[in-house]
Every structure is written in structure tokens, then in C-alpha cells.
Amino acid sequence: MSVAPSDIHEAQVQFALERGLPAMLGILSTYRLPYPSRSFDMAHCSRCLVPWTKYEGQYLMEIDRVLRPGGYWVLSGPPISWKTSYKGWERERPDLENEQVALEDLARRLCWKKIAERGPIAVWRKPNNHMHCIQKLNTWKSLKLCGSSDPDSGWYREMESCITPLPTVNDVHDMSGGALPKWPKRLNTAPPRVRTQTVPGISVKDFDEDNQLWKKRVWYYTILLKSLRRGKYRNIMDMNAGLGSFAAALCKFPVWVMNVVPYDAKNQTLGIVYERGLIGTYMNWCEAFSTYPRTYDLIHAHGVFSMYMHKCNTLDILIEMHRILRPGGAVIIRDHVDVIVKLKDAVERLRWKAKVFHSEKGPFHPEKILLVDNSDIQAQHT
Secondary structure (H helix, E strand, C coil): CEEECCCCCCCHHHHHHHCCCCEEECCCCCECCCCCCCCEEEEEEECCCCCCCCHHHHHHHHHHHHEEEEEEEEEECCCCCHHHHHHHHCCCHHHHHHHHHHHHHHHHHCCCEEEEEECCEEEEECCCCCHHHHHHHHHHCCCCECCCCCCCCCCCCECCCCECCCCCCCCCCCCCCCCCCCCCHHHHCCCHHHHCCCCCCCCHHHHHHHHHHHHHHHHHHHHHCHHHHCCCCCEEEECCCCCCHHHHHCCCCCCEEEEEEECCCCCCCHHHHHHCCCEEEEECCCCCCCCCCCCEEEEEEECHHHHHCCCCCHHHHHHHHHHHEEEEEEEEEEEEHHHHHHHHHHHHHCCCCEEEEECCCCCCCCEEEEEEECHHHHHHHC
8 A cells, every 4th residue: 555645745645555555545643544454464664744743653663553564664765875865965063963863763663673674674573472571561650552442543543652552462472362374365365363362253254145146246246347357457446345355356367456345334344354455544435535536447335325315415425436436437335225316317317328238236236336437438528
């Protein structure tokens, strides 16, 4: 996941998305990043000029929160290699030296181990668990472990000046939270959060059944939307991703999926999505998504409008979808027939070409599909 702030000079996120790479607008500021704990295998920062050691080290503690046990933090740029680069950076040697010393100290107190530094690049590794770290923190009496706050909460949750504790282990060699299989086996194997039932009500059986269900649904989508199997799309968004099985079923296509989990969904499953080796974010669909206009080729909305029917104006959600959909893009809305009927009129007011289809369960099932395929409109314009 590429993350960068909005920049009027260089629209980095827009460039990444237009190249077909996963990206979204974001910034380290007051609130946590919109991801659960233990999401990323590696975090990379190249000349991002973040004041890592200021504000009691909160920004680096936030990176620690979203890094998986055993994960890596790669820093490229100031203050690394300050001895040979200070003139080019137009900085004073003592300032850069003090900055690196403070950074090294903070990383040590996070229980990270520096494993490499070469040229302008330095690499630290997060521990596999916190057994030794807890002992060190008690001795140092500097940083502390966070208390009762939910480590996976990432929607308008303020950062804290504390270390997010890893799940407890029985042995110093164990991996906190459980080890993950290598890719691509990782994609369809029940992840640790499912096996340990960290998310209430989701068992291994539920996970396997969800996988099979979405394989059938995606197969049906390829019949309704022939452009999908022809490789027309690259950037795909799932507005209500659940366990990420829609994205997993698309693995044979040359696409990537932004798996969005509404922050107020019944089950907070984004941690499961990341353990599968997929990416995503928390979101409130009564607000705008953190991206530029015209950045997604296909948008999938399963049950989104039923979920938000009484929370905000559904027309506003459709307009936001219209904003981020690329010309010639497609939308698949899957919902109850009563919702679909209401949405069809609104969709046509946006001048989208829409059709209603029965789901793969047939004409007597109340779930229907509203398909928007704008490929013909783009062809006419070109």
C-alpha cells in the first residue's frame, strides 16, 4: 500500500493509481492510520521527512502498531548517511547526528533490532513477540505498553504515546498472533485471527464457506460483465469486503483490490484481510474516500446501501462512487431487490448505463444485482 499526503506539486498517489498500483491519500498526524494492528510485513519510508522522534515518538509507535511481528522498517534519506550527505541536504552535521542518535534510541526502546545500514538506507526488525521486551521496558522505565484500547481500531482513533502490545505467547521463539503461510498459500488458508476466533462469530468453517461462495459469485460476474475476464480492469474496490473472499476469488485476474471494511460493520474483519496477504482500509461511506477522482476501474458494493440506508443519503454515496470511477469503468451493486429498485432510478440520473439482473441464486431469491457497464459510453466518446 502506497500512502502519501495530498500534494499540489506532485500528486504521488494519483500517479501510483494511474500506473495500476495500490495507493491512497494519508498522513501521519493526530489519528492512527486506517489499518488494524499487525497489518504490514514491511514499512518503507523514502525521504518522507517525518519527525519520527518528536511528539514522544508517536509516529514511529504508529508504524510499530501496524507492523507484523518480525516485520521490517526501512528508512531511506535523512538522517541516514548524514556524514556524507549533509551538504547536499543543506543541514548542519551536529543536527543530523543528534537526529540519528535520537532515532536509534527510540527504535531500541521499541525493542526493534537494527539489522543493516548501507549508504542512505537503514533497516530495523520488530521482534517476533514481546516476552523480552516487557522485561526491558520494566528495567528502562521509559516507554510503556498501551492499556485497554483496541489495537485494531483505526478510524478516528487518536495516536497514543505507548507501544501496542503483541498477543501473548508461551515461548520466546513463538510468533505473536501465529505464523502465516507463504504466499500464495496464505491467501486461502484460514488465518490466525480466524483459527483463534479473535473476531467473534467467524470460524474456520465460516471462512471456507465464504471462500467457496465468492468463487461462485465471481464466476457469475464474469458472465454478466465480460470485460472482467478480458482483463479490462486493474484497480478494483470492494466497498464492503467482509473476509476479503471477493478479492481472493479474483486472484487469477491481473487486478488488485482495495478491500474496504466499514468502521461500523458488525464484524471488524480487516485484520483477517491483511493476514490473507490482501490490502484494505477502514471507511465510513457517509464520507469521501481518500483518493483522487477517476482512480478505480471497477467498484463492487455488496450490501453497502442496506447498511447505510438510515445513516446518510444514499445518493451521496452514489455520487462519491461516480467521482472515483474511471471513464469506461463498471459498478456491481449487490443488494436486496427493494434497494436495487430505488437505486436504479438514481443511477440513471447519473447517466450511467445500468441493468438489473437476478443473482446466481435465481429469480426467486430477493438479492439482485445492479450492473453498471460504461464501456460502451467510453467507446462512443473516443
